[in-house]
Amino acid sequence: MWKVGELARRSGVTVRTLHHYHDIGLLVPSGSTGAGHRLYTDADLAKLQQILVLRQLGLTLEQVGEYLTRDDYSPRAVIELRLQQLREQIATADRLRVQLEGLSRLLDRAEIVSAEQFLQTIEALTMIDKYYTPEQLANMQERYSANIDRIKEVEAEWPRLMAAVQAEMDKGTPPTDPAVQALAQKWDGLVSEFTGGDPNLQASLKKMYESEPTVAGMDMGKMRPMMEYVQRARTGE
Amino acid sequence: MWKVGELARRSGVTVRTLHHYHDIGLLVPSGSTGAGHRLYTDADLAKLQQILVLRQLGLTLEQVGEYLTRDDYSPRAVIELRLQQLREQIATADRLRVQLEGLSRLLDRAEIVSAEQFLQTIEALTMIDKYYTPEQLANMQERYSANIDRIKEVEAEWPRLMAAVQAEMDKGTPPTDPAVQALAQKWDGLVSEFTGGDPNLQASLKKMYESEPTVAGMDMGKMRPMMEYVQRARTGE
DNA sequence: CATACGCCCTCACGTTACGGGAGGTTCAAG
């Protein structure tokens, strides 16, 4: 017969853990002293070892309790459940690891210098992962690697184009105006350059712009009226 | 300016989350109505997006707060910390997955039929992982695969040997008695058969027996006096 | 018998990031 401290030392758990297991009925001591000190037997120790084994497998205390008391015990169910959980957990963690390692390489190239850029880059990577397929991404990367200078020009051109569109909107210029039509043509050119004319890629881009409150630091709430304006210029209405 | 419900819908979080972030000072609304309704600005939305991005990376809310407020911001520190955590997490989960897949194969061979066997097997696998090196394990598995019949004999012989040793102890037979010496020799033979004469393997076995409260369902509290008795027979004292 | 010390007890708040209900107020539309 052991008291709680002895059992804790023998088994490697804390006294608090043994109190907790008693409180929840998982491991109830076989006896107690007149003063109320807990007394544990060999059988209690053996049961504790079993509990610890199942805990190590990742079962919750509730699950441990169930498996130690039910008659229709199924080792297979325990293992398959845990294997499924582990595989999902590993896959999720691995995806994030791959993302972060890519981001780490960006840092190595010193392309990020501020907290704002850092957060926008993470955000962009997250959305890219959400909206584009791996095939689309490989295609895009191939094209961009071959035209790095043009990419930078395009990046500089978008803010200018958007400012011009916004100016026309602010002036109340009708979308049928030749100036707006020219801007719409330019808009389409830049989009086409981004997507390489791929309609699937264009659809992914459109879905992202329609679904996200911000994209690459741009508030889509402000962006959408602009896109509608350009669409009206495109259709001539 | 948005109220809390509009912001929740735009950003994909719950109202409760926004309350919580306000409570802990992470995202404080820029204003409020006379009635106390929260009012959020564009800047609040942008900050929320940043918070969500960092949350997705796995940072705690406290860490998010720190990184959004400090001047000596270090993207590299964030990423390296998380990568390290992820790698450890993946390695741990993967080790357990491998263990469970091995156990699953045991189940496939129907070598486990009861809850008791199941728990003892898991316990044994856990200890094996703790005390033996991969090299030792490969060595042991190779030897056992080649002598499966003898292994079963040995497994049956240990309880008989231990019962005989216990009987001599109960009778108070001195360890120098020829009968006890014979038992000690037999004990050593079985151990040597298990370890293949490998002193490193013997050391791992010894360490396990000395450290664990139970091994393969055996209470080491009872086992240790027996091992001491056999040791005294071995040295002739 | 008194004291000291180690071990034991129960109670209760804390951890993290919210979920969700209770009980009430505010706001906009009919």
Place this chain on the structure above:
DNA sequence: CTTGAACCTCCCGTAACGTGAGGGCGTATG
């Protein structure tokens, strides 16, 4: 004015304990 949706604060809950408070018990020693 009524009604219903949206808002508010407060508070308990989640899982598995850690930790401190305030006290009692058991044993050894003076």
